[in-house]
Every structure is written in structure tokens, then in C-alpha cells.
């Protein structure tokens with residue numbers, strides 16, 4: 001009883017209140033690892049600030065002009081004058097934001113326009129735009145594979161695919177990276193009746209290797225599974241129309257869903273799914289990451305629509321991107337760097353290193369020399385793999401790529417990564 005005679009549920013004495021547990025205690029090992037890394041004098045690989053961006057391939061970092069070789073700007077669309085003009089016009093006409101979900105007041109003229117551009121680019125009947133590619137995977141995978149059904153995914157799948165699986169209620173089955181045999185074996189062990197979704201990627205972004213989609217899709221179909229392919233890292237430069245690896249391997253009538261993003265070849269931000277499924281539109285009512293978030297700003301979708309339409313005719317850019325990729329891959333291989341693929345398979349050229357210390361030392365030396373690449377480590381990479389990831393851009397000149405190779409040579413010798 002309290003003084004005023006009202007019964008209270010609060011404990012009478014402070015001593016009865018348990019000590020607060022700091023929920024950050026679990027991060028202690030990561031905090032210690034980061035402190036040890038930074039105390040060695042290297043710059044923080046995950047704390048880089050672009051002070052000025054001059055073009056798709058050059059930025060200013062800590063006052064120094066730096067070649068960009070770590071962005072996903074494969075087709076170099078970020079500074080395209082038509083793409084910029086479309087964004088500016090939309091700012092003037094529609095303002096800065098939509099203030100709402102696609103499902104309510106957040107669908108403007110250019111959201112429809114960009115979905116139409118996607119239908120034309122992919123030659124599909126359906127296209128749904130999400131606020132990011134991450135959300136597209138999250139929404140589509142969690143919505144279409146439900147309780148009692150199965151998602152079968154490559155062990156090296158992107159985090160957004162794993163998170164889409166975690167968000168849904170389906171049973172999850174993983175198969176060994178790019179192993180057609182393992183996919184077949186695991187599908188063969190599942191009960192025949194329930195629905196199944198096989199999730200694949202055209203290009204795996206950490207090692208830059210391409211999936212044997214033709215064989216994998218054949219196996220999936222043999223077991224009665226639907227197929228979703230994430231083509232985030234291939235849009236614009238794989239296949240006769242730049243649709244991706246699935247187009248390159250002649251699988252357009254067999255892949256059920258294609259996931260993509262505007263944050264790479266398109267040069268802005270946003271995600272999407274395209275499909276010919278006759279009931280595809282229902283996803284707008286069942287994908288929580290589509291419904292319960294604000295839609296993309298009008299300037300973003302207007303820029304994306306213009307960029308996608310230009311990518312349909314970007315044949316010279318694609319040719320130059322492949323030329324750059326071959327030049328970089330060949331140059332690094334000749335220097336003795338360890339590369340995950342013998343031949344260049346995509347615009348991602350990864351350089352394998354011994355451990356985190358060597359990877360960060362190389363990264364630091366390259367940055368000091370005026371080159372930015374990505375450091376990648378588990379869990380983004382397969383277990384035990386530390387690498388520097390180069391993503392090539394169609395706007396890199398041959399001279400820039402030659403400069404990049406020379407910088408890698410100097411940094412590799414200085415850090416002992418090459419002899």
C-alpha cells in the first residue's frame with residue numbers, strides 16, 4: 001500500500017530492482033578488434049568520406065584526388081547529363097519526397113514511368129519497384145515462400161536473400177556455392193508436394209563469379225521449383241539486351257522472378273522485381289517491405305527511368321566495360337595476385353589476400369597512392385576469405401586502368417602480397 005492507501009505494483013525497495021544489463025556487451029569482441037586494427041595506424045576502411053565526387057571514376061578523399069574502383073557504378077550513369085536533367089525536372093515538378101507508401105499517396109507519375117521502363121527493358125508483363133534492392137529481396141522472398149514451403153538458396157547468397165528467408169516462414173535449405181550437383185541432391189531429399197523457390201544470383205558479388213544458371217534452372221524445374229534470380233551485378237552488360245546472366249544463358253522463359261537494383265548500373269537508389277507471372281501484381285498487397293515504408297523520391301525514380309532507357313542502347317559502354325575488365329584482370333594476374341577466377345567473368349575483379357591484416361595494409365597503401373577499392377571480409381565473404389574487391393566502370397579510361405595496375409604492383413610489393 002502507498003501512503004494514500006492505493007495498492008502499488010512497484011517494488012518497495014530499490015534493492016529489489018535488478019542491475020541493468022548492458023545490451024552492448026555482446027559487441028565487445030568486435031569493438032576490441034576494431035580498436036586493435038585502428039591503433040595499428042591504418043585508416044578505417046569502413047569510415048571513408050567522399051568529400052567531392054568529380055565523375056563516376058574520380059572523387060576527393062581527405063583532400064586527395066582518388067580513382068574510384070570500389071563503387072557499383074558499372075555503367076557510369078551517375079553523371080549522365082540526361083539522367084541528372086530528369087532528376088532536376090522531377091524535383092521542380094514534384095518536390096523532394098512522396099511522404100508515404102506506394103500503397104497510399106506515394107505513387108507519383110515517375111514511379112509508374114520507371115516500372116514501364118523496367119517492363120520494356122526486361123520484356124516482362126510485370127515490374128514492381130521497391131525502395132531498395134535489399135527490400136525487394138526481403139519482400140518478395142518472404143511473401144512468396146510461406147509456411148510449409150521451401151526456399152533453397154546458394155550458401156554464398158547476399159545478406160538480403162538470407163534476411164528475406166529469415167523474415168518469411170518457409171523452411172530454408174542451403175546448397176554449396178554454385179554446385180549443380182548439391183542443388184539436385186538437396187531438392188531430391190525434399191517432399192514432392194510443397195511449393196519450392198530456388199534463389200540464385202547471376203553474378204556473385206564478392207568473388208565476381210558467374211552462376212551456371214542453365215544447369216541450375218534445369219535442376220530446379222526438374223524438381224518442380226520456381227526460380228528467382230538476383231541480377232543486381234549484371235544489369236546493363238550481360239545478355240543481348242543487358243538483362244543479366246539469365247538472358248546471356250538463354251533462360252528468359254524459365255526464370256520466374258528477377259530481382260534487381262538501381263544502386264549499381266542504373267546509378268541511383270531503388271530495387272525491383274520483374275516477372276511474367278499472371279498474378280504478379282498481388283505482391284503489392286502482401287510484401288510488407290513494399291507497403292510499410294515510404295516510396296522513393298520523385299527525382300530518384302525519374303533519374304532511374306531515364307537511365308534504364310539509356311542502358312537499352314549502351315552498347316559502346318558495355319564493350320568498353322568488358323575491355324577494362326579484361327585489362328585489369330590480366331594485369332593483376334600477370335603481377336602474381338591471387339584471383340578467384342582464371343578468366344574475368346564479370347565486372348567484379350576480386351584480389352584474395354592472406355588475412356585481414358594484409359588486406360587492410362594493401363587497402364591502406366592503395367588509398368595513400370590515390371586508389372579506392374573495397375575491403376571485404378566475412379560475413380560478407382565466404383568463411384575465411386579476405387579480399388580487395390575492384391568493381392570496374394565503363395567510364396574508366398584505359399590509362400586509369402593502367403595506373404591502377406601500377407598502384408597494385410607497388411602496394412603488393414610494399415605489403416608482401418606479391419613477391
Ligand code: PMP
Nearest residue numbers: 132133134158205232261263270
Ligand atoms: N542483391 C545483391 C546481390 C547485392 O549485392 C545487393 C547490394 N550490394 C543487393 C541485392 C541490395 O541492393 P540495394 O543496394 O539496392 O539495397
